[in-house]
Amino acid sequence: MTDASTPLIVGGDRGPQADSAPRPDADLLDGLNPPQREAVTYRGPALLIVAGAGSGKTRVLTHRIASLLRNREAWPSQILAITFTNKAAGEMRERVGQLVGESARGMWIATFHSACVRILRREAQQFGFTTAFTIYDSGDSRALIKRLVKEHEGDAYGLTPAAVQGKISKLKNELADAESYARQANMSDPAERVFTAIFGDYQRALQRANAFDFDDLIAQTVYLFRAFPHVADVYRRRFRHILVDEYQDTNHAQYALIHELTRPVSGASSAEPYSAGGMMIFEPEKAPELEGASLTVVGDSDQSIYAFRGADIRNISEFERDFPGARVVLLEQNYRSTQNILSAANAVISNNFDRKDKKLWTDVGAGEPIVGFTGYSQHDEAQFIADEIEKLHRAGVAYSDVAVFYRTNSQSRALEEIFIRSALPYKIMGGTKFYERAEIKDALAYLVSVANPADEMAVRRILNKPKRGIGDVTETAIARFAEDNQLTFRDALASSDALGVGPKVQAAIAHLDKVLAEATALMLPASGEITPPTAVAEGLTLLLQKSGYLDALRASRDPQDEARLENLDELVAVAREFARNNPDGTLIDFLTEVALVADAGDLDDASGSVSLMTMHTAKGLEFDTVFVTGVEEDLIPHRISAGEPGGPSEERRLFYVGVTRARKRLYLTLAMTRAQFGEVSVAMPSRFLQEIPAELIEWRQSPGDVNSRGGSGSRALNARRPGGGWGGRKDDPPALAPRSTSLDRFPNKIPAKVRDNSEMQLAAGDRIRHEDFGEGRIDAVTGEGAKRIAHVRFDSAGAKKLLIKIAPIEKL
């Protein structure tokens, strides 16, 4: 079946050859079903693996790579595997490592963005950047765009920074640049004209700052390959096997990048040896034509959930047309979930009309029923989840095997509040990123000001942080002086005496200049000298101390500044950790890692905690127990999606992704009322609930229950009724709960004021009263200090754990 002798590589750099049978990869095929085997063993120019959720996609990919290596069909350095998330890349690296050991190290297993950064760092000088370029995250680029919109008075034409940023991003994902856009724009429309001007200025500002934004990382790499074929050929020669995960989520720029990389080598390049990644590549005297790399893509159009950011589903649906002769392999057997979960998922997704029919199946049996629950408020919903997780935990389920999903990040707050109260260990994945915190961005701006002094944005950011009396007027004076004297903004700081500012301000500027120079000497010494690995951590500490940043936070009375200091300590710790893991790592390397790894927590795994995340973040992950929360109209499907073409079906796919993450237990929860924008509104059950056959869901409390009873108080005080209820009554949509009734009595909000019971003395046997749960008896007290936990048996609400410090309790 497998044609191992297919001449994949015509040319001098063919991989080492295997001698003869038995196949060294035989054990890699053990336990694979026939389509999986074919996906591992097929050899040819192009392979599309259509992999349903949980069909063993990662297994197939990693085994395919291992098989190439073990059969000596490829060197590790000839393999490029691309994923979308750092997490997926990390997992793939680990699993390939388990299969082939040490040799996994020469491979590129990277996200689109990190692969492009590696290429750009090497080639930046080819087109007017330096290797020290900065990566602007969306916050950075928004700040820059905001300034440009203001300069161009864009608001007079209805151009908001957010809209401009979105449009630029979209254009870059379609590989349009400012010039090409200007050529076809409708210039009689003044708004178009201003937008075009802003776009152009933005791109020039990036170039001047020696910076790329996230979209540029991809688009500029494509541009580089197209403009400099001899550079592209270096990578085409190097990567003979390219594998792309989640192909249904690629946008046009990413598609073009893959196309560039898999083109045949033209052979028109010069005969110099190039050094790529420390690997010298010598071209043969008479460069012969070299076939394009073999391409393997894996995807599932039912899991395409990124159309909103430019993902083009046609990339996968037209793969066979793009790559004639491509083999297609379908993986439909699911190894993850129970049949009940799959039946629900199949039922929901079959409501999308524009799809190829595909049905996941399993042979593990029906499993437990799906559990439904409707709370009175989002806090009631969260309390049910916390209680249920505790119950599972007591029955032996590890916290780390449980995940809670939601549609929007703002939904995490109610869950967090209840989880903290319940002393339930949890971890938010994604969400407000560590590196997006203001103090972290400030600290990084200090580092960037040293690493890439051309980055004016970074220098402007730290100019008056901490407050040193440098305001708008002075900032403008520095900018003007820089322009007049052909200096960078950073270098202008050295001439504080020539700015014509007051003595105090002048001294402040001089001091900042001195601190930056000192840190530069420490972290970027003159060539030849060796920097110790700890230079980054030391330089960061020096900058934060001598700039007065830490002192200002310490002197502050704002209680949040204490947390900011802790975050900065954490950043220094990350720098030290980085030095340990990368003894040769430079300041630039550190900044790259920080720019591409959005969350410091991505590095260390959330062992021992429940994982909270959006359904988008959940893609590619799996858990024994999954709670999909907020299953309400206007949330999933989201309100805004209704008006977008393809919006509702994308929402359905998103829900499908959430549901199919569950291995054994799936909970679907919702609330009858939900606070949004600070006010409480009535929520309707999601249409997706009605698409699931009623017999699959066991309602602990159905939307009907909540309505009919009207809520005679806290759910926790009511007996739970199993089954029945609303699930089956399709033509009888649940009536809205009246706004009056005792619904309002249920605690819909958590007191914003942080309570502090740390002094409360509690011991086993004591009786307490809780605001929501009523009276109960303490079984035990564990933990210490701020983390003391009371294990309480409430008279009517059952057993709960409470974080004593903040629990709304009183001793009786």
Add this chain to the structure above:
DNA sequence: GGCGGTGGGCCCCTG
């Protein structure tokens, strides 16, 4: 130039 008060907009999802 810094600070505190106020009112509008907002919250969809990512590297």
Add this chain to the structure above:
DNA sequence: GCCCACCGCC
């Protein structure tokens, strides 16, 4: 309900 832009005052 929270963040941020803006304004008026010191």
